[in-house]
Every structure is written in C-alpha cells, then in structure tokens.
Amino acid sequence: MAAAARLFLRGAHTKLSISSVSTVPQRHFGPALLKLSPSCDPHTQTQCRHAAHFTFQPDLVPTQYGPTQKMNLFQSITSALDNTLSSDPTAVIFGEDVAFGGVFRCTVGLRDKYGKDRVFNTPLCEQGIVGFGIGVAVAGATAIAEIQFADYIYPAFDQIVNEAAKYRYRSGNLFDCGTLTIRAPWGCVGHGSLYHSQSPEAFFAHCPGIKVVVPRSPVQAKGLLLSCIADKNPCIFFEPKILYRAAVEQVPTEAFTIPLSQAEVVEEGSDVTLIAWGTQVHVMKEVAQMAQEKLGVSCEVIDLRTILPWDVETVCKSVVKTGRLLISHEAPITGGFAAEISSTVQEECFLNLEAPISRVCGYDTPFPHIFEPFYIPDKWKCFEGIKKMINY
Amino acid sequence: MAAVSTFSNMNKMYRACFHASRQAAALKASRLLNNRTFRVNSTHRQQPFDSTLEKPQFPGASAEFVDQLEFIEPNVIAGIPVYRVMDRQGNIINPSQDPQLSKETVLNFYHKMTLLNTMDRILYESQRQGRISFYMTNYGEEGTHIGSAAALEPNDMVFGQYREAGVLMYRGFSLDSFMAQCYANADDLGKGRQMPVHYGSRDLNFVTISSPLATQIPQAVGAAYAIKRENINRAVICYFGEGAASEGDAHAGFNFSATLECPLIFFCRNNGYAISTPTNEQYRGDGIAARGPGYGMLSIRVDGNDVFAVYNATKEARRRAVAENQPFLIEAMTYRIGHHSTSDDSSAYRSVDEVNYWDKQDHPISRLRHYMASRGWWSEDDERAWRKQSRQTVMEVFERAEKRLKPNPELLFTDVYEEMTPALTKQRESLFRHVQQYKEHYPLDLYDKDSH
Known part of the structure; x- marks a missing residue:
C-alpha cells in the first residue's frame, strides 16, 4: 500500500514525491554502506534506491525550555512558525503552496488557525517571493518567506544579494529588512538529483549583510529558526529536507531561541576536529565513533550551525587543541564554505597544525541522480x- | 491513506487556480461597471464545480467554447488614449477635469518643478567640472514627479527608481540633504555609501534608492501588503521606467500585487529611452499600460508633461487603491530631455531636433507657466526674480556641501549588520592600524574625525 501510494505520488507531482519518499523512520541502521528503507520489500531490492548514508542521532531531551513533545523536523518548524504567528500579529508566512500546508508539510494547519491573510500562497516566482518579503519587512512587519527548494532560490539571488543584504548599509540605517527570514529545504535526500539536492550556502556566505543558518535536528531547527525570525538582520534558513521526517526528538512546545553565530561542540575529543552542518553532522558523529573504535583516534565534532557570520573562535579553539581539522559538506569542494574555514584556520592556527587541513566534500559536478x-x-x-591526517 | 490526503491537497490547489481565473473575470466586469460589485476575494470564495454545464471547466480560464480557429491579434489592446487636462498652451480642455487647485498650490508646483530644474543644472555642471562623481538629471520629467507627489498623502510610502528627485523635493527634502548626498559628505543621511542621486528619507517615507533596476517593484508590493494589514489610510507608490518594466521583477510585482490585492500605485515614467534603447526595441505591445489587463489590474495612460493630468490620475488611483485594496498602473508618457546620466552622451542615438522639440515645445514647466500666466498668477518679472533667487539659494547650499568633510571612515564598517560582528571589528581595527602606519598615503584630512 505504501509503495503504491508512493508510485501514485511520483506520477502525480514530482515535488510532492520528494516529501513522501524521504520518509526514513528513525532507526539505527548499523555500519553497512547502503541501507534499504524498512518499507521496501526485500524481494524488490534492485528497484529500491532508498539509501540512508547517515544515522540520525537525537540529542538529550532539553530541560531548560519547558514541556516537550515528540516532533520530527518539519513539525518542529511548524511549531516555531505557530509560536511566531501567535506572539507577533504582524508576522506573515508566504510562498508557493504554503497555504495548504506546504509540499513538505511545514505550514500544516497554520492558515486555518491564523487566517488567510497571514499564511498564503504567492504566484510561482522566487524573485517575487523574496522581493515581496523584503517589502513586508521594510514596512515594519515580520516576513517569513518560503522558497520551495534551495535549488530554486537563484531567481531570487539578486533580491537577496543586492537588495536584502544591502538595505541597511546603503540607507545609512534609515531602512532595513531585518525582519525577513527566508526558509528553504536543502541538501541531499537520496534521490533528489540535480535540482532537489543542492546545498547553496557558499553562494550566500560571500554576501555581507545576511545570515545563513543550517540546523541538524528538530530541537536545533526550532531554536535557530526562532532566532532567525527574531534577529534584526535578513536570514536564510536552510532546512535539511532528508531530516524532515527522519529526525525525531522531544522538542519544547513553547518558543525558545538558540543563539546565532555560535558553533556547538557536539562531541569533545583531542586528536582531530571534525566540522560539519546540517545532515552531515550525523555523518561526522558516526565517523568519530568509527575513528575511536577502529583507529583509537579521539575526534571533536563541531556543528557550525551558522555559516555566516561564522564562529571562528570555537573552531580555532578546537583546532589549537587537536592540531587537525577535517571539514565536510555536500556542496562541491571548489569554492565551498570548507575553503573559507580552511584558510581562516590556516591563518589563525598555522603553528598548531599537525597535518594539512582536509576537506571531504561533494565533487565538482552537478548533484548526480543515480550516482x-x-x-x-x-x-x-x-x-x-x-586516517590520512593521522598518518601524515 | 497518504495518497488520499495528497489527492485532496492537490484538488485544493487546483481549486485555488480556478479562483484566480474567476477573480480576473470579476475584475474585467468591475471595470465595466466602474465599481467592485463583482470583485470577490478569491480566498473567500469557492466556485462550485458543476460538470453538467456545457462550458469549459478548465481551472485556469473562464470562457465559452468556440468552433472557429482564430488567434487573438496582438493589437486587441492598442492605441490606449493619453489622458490630459491641459493642451500644450496650458489651456484647460475640459473644465470638468480641472483639479481647481489654489493659486498657492499651483505656485508651489511651479516652484518645485523649477527648483528641481535649477538644482539639476548646477549639479550636472559640477559633475562636468569633476566636483562630484556622477549625476542624473530629471529634465523634462518634472511634471510626472510633482503631479504624482502632490496627489499622495505624506505618510504614503514611496519606492523610487532613481529619477524621481522631484517627488522627494515635493515632500520637503532640503537642498542641503540633496547636496550632502551627492557630495557624500558627513551630513549625508546615507553615510556616504552610495553614488550621487541615491537619496532616501525615513521621515519622508521615501525608501532609499538602489541602483539595480526594478528590484523596488516586488518590494513595494510587499510593503503595500503589510500596510493593508494595518488597515489604515495609507498606500504605496512605486516608480519605474519603461525599460525597468522589462525586468522579471516588474512582472513579479504586477502579478503579486493583483493576486494579493495590494493598495499600490505603479507609476511608470515612459520617457522614451532606457539609456540609448528606444521604446520600439524595448517592447512590442502598446506600452506599459497595455499590460495591466493581462494582470487583472486597472491601468491608465496619461500625458506626463501635464502636471494636472498626472495629479488627477494619481489622486483617483490612490483613493481607489486604498478603498478597494487593489493595485493601479499609471503609464505617464514623457520625454527624457537630458542624457541618461553624466556617463552618457545621447547625441549618439537621438537627434538634436527631437530633443529640442520636447525642450522648447512640449515641456511640463512651460505648460504650467502658460497656465499660470493665463490666470494672471505669474509674470515675466516673477519669473526673472524667481530664477535668480532659486539659483542663488542652490549655489549657497552647493558651496556649503562642497566644503563639508566626508563622513568618518569608521562608517565603512557599520550597518552591514544591525550589530558589529567579531569579523568586522577585527577588520576595522586592522584597517585603522594600517592607516596609522601609512598615514601619508590616505586622504585622512578630508574625513570627519567624529562619528555621528
């Protein structure tokens, strides 16, 4: 039945299929390279391309923000948006297909709860969505714009880079669009191919005036999204779409914030610093465990969380301690954000380094489908x- | 289960499309009836689906079937008339259209149009002498600026392109502020960060100009939407040229404003040229006004050199935009008498005769002067005295601005973010250390020591 439903969805609407096929129940998969979704019939293995390259590892249940509820990542986004609409009467949420709940279900129920003038569809036009959002923010209201996939954010590149990012500076602080937050599903999803898989954060990291944030889990997503919305600068919030359903945690139901521009040491270690953001943090945590078990190497795992402006201090402090740095992201290696981290660390920690900084990233190809x-x-x-760094 | 719920979601989406088309049809009807009886908020109305009717049921259009193959001619909308109040000699053509403005108001119009003209001449010359880096004149378009600005309320928000200095002047931006911006001196409200003519004023609700064309159009729509939700008597006006109307952002803004029902006036200054590109290489339809119906938007074409026509059209568009929460498109036909900017020489692409015609025979300033003279409100002596006085005032302000120091270099680093970031603090300190070390190579004497 589930397989039939998926097939129907694929035929009906490509974008919708992404949301449903990315359903990866929270489960520990063990060490094999390719994993089949439990919903896949073992007899049709050759037909099922559903691979999980990571294991989501929930954090400890947060206790400091009040009562919690079990939520996956898209539900924690909905919860953050719900908190915002309820506390800020100027807040509006808009984008393609958000009115009925969004193709990834992040805005489910919000239109009915808060009204059609606060949660609404726009025409299918990304430059319009961001331009409109800037205007809403310039007029003093809170604008939360959704771009349906990060891969489709480029028509809005001019509005983000030339307009949103420069509004405050160019007006001498007379006008700003600091109440604008742009949300977009981001990163690989197992079958997203060229245009449903991209991680475009590096393009925006070259743009002073905006903030770029990527969460790794439902709790982080809610706290960081609420920080982006409250922040007085325009923010881009990239949501790892593979985690929408795969990642489940106990998430505080009330509003809470996690500070921007602060990286988090998610695992302490002494020999190698591993830096990632979004889904890749979970890969890194597993790698740290493998390095400990197979090599006896102790890894410190850092979730950068905010790509721009990024937390140089936490990263350098760690590298001073470990002397080795590995940075990993899904986006192509050339000109990726790992390059920026690498060159800053080289400048700041040159004498502490025991081995060349290592970047393990996507190749310089478009994001490939079956590959x-x-x-x-x-x-x-x-x-x-x-291994290479240790043996250098 | 998942399949069922998704199907129902898709069905909802199709229904939403269906409404958009119904709405467009309703708009057409409303124009005929000159009211909004037929206008229904799409999000509030569900058109019942009735498969028994022998008419097209496509969600994206509402019309009848035909059995003759016929393409719609592109000139279905063509020859949109140009609304005017005065003829070229300043005579009121139809008394019912006379806005009946007081002598004081009309004199104010004239003072602002000519003061703008004088300021343009002096700043244009100053660029030619190398005293400022760049300038753009407003010659020939003064009527579009003053006529539209006068029809608005002071708290209406303005999103401009870059050739609307008259709007800002009408709102009360001082000559000192204009000059401070063009000189990027320490009094510039924009803190010396932008090229000349990129004005902005929070107090006057005039959003700071940016160079990229048409980006202001969808932004104006967003601002109008936020203002609509405040439910107060306020509107937004968005200026742009006929060249900018070719940008994707223009399409985005038109479409969003109509579907999201925003109290907004799109004011297109069709001045014949986008730098050197003439209108016949810019579009094939009947100008910009012809696009309105395609978006389900009310539109009008006016004589931009007739300040009263511009005033009337903007006033009525503003009234209805606020009352009915819908956008209006005004295409003001005018002529850019000056070069595009100080970086341009228009003799390379248009004849002097053409320019002279507009300068000497169809100029918004002379038309208004004829009108004033016919009322006995303005004499040759008044003209001479005012020209002399306005020139002197502009020159005084100009000299003050030129002597003023440039802003403190510290302002290079502020306002990137609301707060200073550690990286920027570090870069600022590094610059200051460097400049201390290499003082003689940096023009520190020209810059203010205080940061305001």
Missing part, C-alpha cells in the same frame, strides 16, 4: 580523511 551514493561525502570518505 548519489558515490557523490556524497559519506562516512567512509571522511574516515579515510582522518
């Missing part, structure tokens, strides 16, 4: 990177 298992910087490639 995704070979393209992504999976745990084996990262593991090999650590």
Whole structure:
C-alpha cells in the first residue's frame, strides 16, 4: 500500500514525491554502506534506491525550555512558525503552496488557525517571493518567506544579494529588512538529483549583510529558526529536507531561541576536529565513533550551525587543541564554505597544525541522480580523511 | 491513506487556480461597471464545480467554447488614449477635469518643478567640472514627479527608481540633504555609501534608492501588503521606467500585487529611452499600460508633461487603491530631455531636433507657466526674480556641501549588520592600524574625525 501510494505520488507531482519518499523512520541502521528503507520489500531490492548514508542521532531531551513533545523536523518548524504567528500579529508566512500546508508539510494547519491573510500562497516566482518579503519587512512587519527548494532560490539571488543584504548599509540605517527570514529545504535526500539536492550556502556566505543558518535536528531547527525570525538582520534558513521526517526528538512546545553565530561542540575529543552542518553532522558523529573504535583516534565534532557570520573562535579553539581539522559538506569542494574555514584556520592556527587541513566534500559536478551514493561525502570518505591526517 | 490526503491537497490547489481565473473575470466586469460589485476575494470564495454545464471547466480560464480557429491579434489592446487636462498652451480642455487647485498650490508646483530644474543644472555642471562623481538629471520629467507627489498623502510610502528627485523635493527634502548626498559628505543621511542621486528619507517615507533596476517593484508590493494589514489610510507608490518594466521583477510585482490585492500605485515614467534603447526595441505591445489587463489590474495612460493630468490620475488611483485594496498602473508618457546620466552622451542615438522639440515645445514647466500666466498668477518679472533667487539659494547650499568633510571612515564598517560582528571589528581595527602606519598615503584630512 505504501509503495503504491508512493508510485501514485511520483506520477502525480514530482515535488510532492520528494516529501513522501524521504520518509526514513528513525532507526539505527548499523555500519553497512547502503541501507534499504524498512518499507521496501526485500524481494524488490534492485528497484529500491532508498539509501540512508547517515544515522540520525537525537540529542538529550532539553530541560531548560519547558514541556516537550515528540516532533520530527518539519513539525518542529511548524511549531516555531505557530509560536511566531501567535506572539507577533504582524508576522506573515508566504510562498508557493504554503497555504495548504506546504509540499513538505511545514505550514500544516497554520492558515486555518491564523487566517488567510497571514499564511498564503504567492504566484510561482522566487524573485517575487523574496522581493515581496523584503517589502513586508521594510514596512515594519515580520516576513517569513518560503522558497520551495534551495535549488530554486537563484531567481531570487539578486533580491537577496543586492537588495536584502544591502538595505541597511546603503540607507545609512534609515531602512532595513531585518525582519525577513527566508526558509528553504536543502541538501541531499537520496534521490533528489540535480535540482532537489543542492546545498547553496557558499553562494550566500560571500554576501555581507545576511545570515545563513543550517540546523541538524528538530530541537536545533526550532531554536535557530526562532532566532532567525527574531534577529534584526535578513536570514536564510536552510532546512535539511532528508531530516524532515527522519529526525525525531522531544522538542519544547513553547518558543525558545538558540543563539546565532555560535558553533556547538557536539562531541569533545583531542586528536582531530571534525566540522560539519546540517545532515552531515550525523555523518561526522558516526565517523568519530568509527575513528575511536577502529583507529583509537579521539575526534571533536563541531556543528557550525551558522555559516555566516561564522564562529571562528570555537573552531580555532578546537583546532589549537587537536592540531587537525577535517571539514565536510555536500556542496562541491571548489569554492565551498570548507575553503573559507580552511584558510581562516590556516591563518589563525598555522603553528598548531599537525597535518594539512582536509576537506571531504561533494565533487565538482552537478548533484548526480543515480550516482548519489558515490557523490556524497559519506562516512567512509571522511574516515579515510582522518586516517590520512593521522598518518601524515 | 497518504495518497488520499495528497489527492485532496492537490484538488485544493487546483481549486485555488480556478479562483484566480474567476477573480480576473470579476475584475474585467468591475471595470465595466466602474465599481467592485463583482470583485470577490478569491480566498473567500469557492466556485462550485458543476460538470453538467456545457462550458469549459478548465481551472485556469473562464470562457465559452468556440468552433472557429482564430488567434487573438496582438493589437486587441492598442492605441490606449493619453489622458490630459491641459493642451500644450496650458489651456484647460475640459473644465470638468480641472483639479481647481489654489493659486498657492499651483505656485508651489511651479516652484518645485523649477527648483528641481535649477538644482539639476548646477549639479550636472559640477559633475562636468569633476566636483562630484556622477549625476542624473530629471529634465523634462518634472511634471510626472510633482503631479504624482502632490496627489499622495505624506505618510504614503514611496519606492523610487532613481529619477524621481522631484517627488522627494515635493515632500520637503532640503537642498542641503540633496547636496550632502551627492557630495557624500558627513551630513549625508546615507553615510556616504552610495553614488550621487541615491537619496532616501525615513521621515519622508521615501525608501532609499538602489541602483539595480526594478528590484523596488516586488518590494513595494510587499510593503503595500503589510500596510493593508494595518488597515489604515495609507498606500504605496512605486516608480519605474519603461525599460525597468522589462525586468522579471516588474512582472513579479504586477502579478503579486493583483493576486494579493495590494493598495499600490505603479507609476511608470515612459520617457522614451532606457539609456540609448528606444521604446520600439524595448517592447512590442502598446506600452506599459497595455499590460495591466493581462494582470487583472486597472491601468491608465496619461500625458506626463501635464502636471494636472498626472495629479488627477494619481489622486483617483490612490483613493481607489486604498478603498478597494487593489493595485493601479499609471503609464505617464514623457520625454527624457537630458542624457541618461553624466556617463552618457545621447547625441549618439537621438537627434538634436527631437530633443529640442520636447525642450522648447512640449515641456511640463512651460505648460504650467502658460497656465499660470493665463490666470494672471505669474509674470515675466516673477519669473526673472524667481530664477535668480532659486539659483542663488542652490549655489549657497552647493558651496556649503562642497566644503563639508566626508563622513568618518569608521562608517565603512557599520550597518552591514544591525550589530558589529567579531569579523568586522577585527577588520576595522586592522584597517585603522594600517592607516596609522601609512598615514601619508590616505586622504585622512578630508574625513570627519567624529562619528555621528
């Protein structure tokens, strides 16, 4: 039945299929390279391309923000948006297909709860969505714009880079669009191919005036999204779409914030620093475990969380301690954000480095469809990177 | 189960499309009836689906079937008339259209149009002498600026392109502020960060100009939407040229404003040229006004050199935009008498005779002067005295601005973000250390020591 439903969805609407096929129940998969979704019939293995290259690892249940509820990542986004609409009467949420709940279900129920003038569809036009959002923010209201996939954000590039990012500066602080937040599903999803898989954060990291944030889990997503919405600068919030359903945690129901521009040391270690953001943090955590078990190497795992402006201090402090740095992201290696981290760390920690900084990233190709298992910087490639650094 | 719920979602989406088309049809009807009886908020109305009717049921259009193959001619909308109040000699053509403005108001119009003209001449010359880096004149378009600005309320928000200095002047932006911006001196409200003519004023609700064309159009729509939700008597006006109307952002803005029902006036200054590109290489339809119906938007074409026509059209569009929460498109036909900017020489692409015609025979300033003279409100002596006085005022302000120091270099780093980031703090300190070390190579004397 589930398989039939999926097939129907594929035929009906490509974008919708992404949301439903990316359903990866939270489960520990063990060490094999390719994993089948439990919903796949073992007899049709050759038909099922559903591979999970990571294992989502929930954090400890947060206790400091009040009562929690079990939520996956899209539900935690909905919860953050719900908190915002309820506390800020100027807040509006808009984008393609958001009115009925969004193709990834992040805005489910919000239109009915808060009204058609606050949660609404726009015409299918990304430059319009961002331009409109800037205007809403300039007029003093809170604008939460959704771009349906990060891969489709480029028509809005001019509005983001030339307009949103420069509004405050060019007006001498007379006008700003600091209440604008742009949300977009981001990153690989197992079958997203060229145009449903991209991680475009590096394009925006070259643009002073905006903030770029990527969460790794439902709790982080809610706290960081609420920070982006409250922040007085325009923010781009990239949501790892593979985690929408795969990642489940106990998430506080009330509003809470996690500070921007602060990286988090998610695992302490002494020999190698591993930096990632979004889904890749979970790959890194598994790699740290493998390095400990197979090599006896102790890894410190850092979730950068905010790509721009990024937390140089936490990263450098760690590298001073470990002397080795591996950075990993899904986006192509050339000109990726790992390059920026690498050159800053080289400047700041030159004498502390025991080995060349290692970047394990996507290849300089478009994001490939059927070759995704070979393209992504999976745990084996990262593991090999650590081995090389240790043996340098 | 998943399949069922998704199907129902898709069905909802199709229904939403269906409404958009119904709405467009309703708009057409409303124009005929000159009211909004037929206008229904799409999000509030569900058109019942009735498969028994022998008419097209496509969600994206509402019309009848035909059995003759016929393409719609592109000139279905063509020859949109140009609304005017005065003829070229300043005579009121139809008394019912006379806005009946007081002598004081009309004199104010004239003072602002000519002061703008004088300021343009002096700043244009100053660029030619190398005293400022760049300038753009407003010659020939003064009527579009003053006529539209006068029809608005002071708290209406303005999103401009870059050739609307008259709108800002009408709102009360001082000559000192204009000059400070063009000189990028320490009094520039924009803190010396932008090229000349990129004005902005929070107090006057005039959003700071940016160079990229048409980006302001969808932004104006967003601002109008936020203002609509405040439910107050306020509107947004968005200026752009006929060249900018070719940008994707223009399409985005038109379409969003109509579907999201925003109290907004799109004011297109069709001045004949986008730098050197003439209108016949810019579009094939009947100008910009012809696009309105395609978006389900009310539109009008006016004589932009007739300040009263511009005033009347903008006033009525503003009234209805606020009352009915819908956008209006005004295409003001005018002529850019000056070069595009100080970086342009228009003799390379248009004849002097053409320019002279507009300068000497169909100029918004002379038309208004004829009108004033016929009322006995303005004499040759008044003209001479005012020209002398306005020139002197502009020159005084100009000299003050030129002497003023440039803003403190510290302002290079502020306002990138609301707060200073660690990286920027570090870069600022590094610059200051460097400049201390290499003082003689940097023009520190020209810059203010205080940061305001």
